[in-house]
Amino acid sequence: MSGWLRPRIEAFFVEVGRFFVLLWRVFAWTPRPPYDFRQLGTQMVRIGVDSVPVVLLTALFTGGVMALQTFATLKRFNAEGYVGSLVAISMVRELAPVLSALILAGRCGSAMGAELGTMRVTEQIDALEVLATDPVHYLMVPRAWAATLMLPALVILANGIGIAGGYVVSVGLFGANPVTYMANTFQFMDWNDVSSGLVKSAVFGLLIAIVGCQKGFYTTGGAEGVGRSTTRAVVLASITILVSDFFLTKLLY
């Protein structure tokens, strides 16, 4: 094998290995005391509550643009009555989970990478270990569960606002009938559409937290290293979301 390729392949497998080791440790530490509900609460506010405005804004405009695009297209087939169903099903099945996850990767994956990275280079993570506290238990368990719980909650909000965005555009801009539009929205949607979107987003939440923490946890090389970890946390989390989205969608339908 060429000298250029081999170290890169090795590095790839090291990364994958670290990911699964950390994932396993998060599960292994979760049931063990002491339970740090204060940390969990702090993280839930930071990851969930603080992300509400940006997630809602994104969902509103995504719903609106979906209506704009599909209205123009479906009109060619005289099928503009189905805009409501199309917007709603695309939102709950795909757009709300994936877009919210990508926003969370940018907002929180990067923050986790930077925070843990700084703690690593200033020896705070070593200090945790010395103080008989496993850093996975103390830092990653609350972040992982906060992200896993809060992303589906954000997606529920995004679903509603996205559908509202589509409604505003269709009814306000294209003069669709409000009553038939609403009826149409829920006509073809079933529970599985919603639940599969929520299951996906829970998995995305966990992925974002593990990848962000992993990048921070293994930071080397001072301030520059922290910058590198932060960037990589976002890039890798986003890629992981998009790739796993494909396989999860395949699995869940």
Added chain:
Amino acid sequence: MTAKPVQIRLRGVAKSFGGKRVLAGLDLDVHEGESLVVIGGSGTGKSVLLKHMIGLLAPDAGTVEVDGVRLADLDYREITTFRRRFGMAFQEGALFDSMTVWENVAFPLRRAGWPRERIAARVGECLDLVHLEGAEKKLPAQLSGGMRRRAGFARAIALTPKILLFDEPTTGLDPVIKAVIDGVIVDLRRSLGSTTVTISHDMKSTFRIADRIGMLHEGRIIAIGTPEEIRACPDGRVQQFIEGRADGPLSD
């Protein structure tokens, strides 16, 4: 000195980072209750040595034994509990920067499940020992370098560890603060009776706090003995280092 039981025993410890050999089959015994200072130039692996003693780093070869337990035999959960017998003070203090001084010192006690009143009492005691009364509510960023280290000491001694490790406690401080920190280290030892291992390249503080001095060079302990023995050591490298000369076998 009569031979006290060995508390930390390192045998043939070797460690490399990315092909660079830092420790090359190092042997070292630390006896119960003594104050050992490991000296050596910057980048010779003194901190790496310290991190092996507490299991933050695992050796590529060789063994580290603490109180007769091989650290390599412990899994990651056992070692977490095992570390309660250690207190370690880091170079820059390594205080948790989102917590106040009080919360930093209380942290190990909270994690060990102490009740609230006992934590408050113990944090007060520890801050008194390092002369930091009144700084409880400050954040690490608001402290001077010397205060940060003392706060780090207070956190390290909170659980009255049997072994105390100090990683370059006086590096980058002015001479007066250095003397204060050395005094604090000597006081802590006297009041806790712990075994201490200190990493330093400052000869003045080394002679102030050491019962024994070991010199690390090229991954091995090249000389070890009482301060008098080290002062009289015939090895040119040791002499150059303790006298701080620019020319000699170390610079060749």
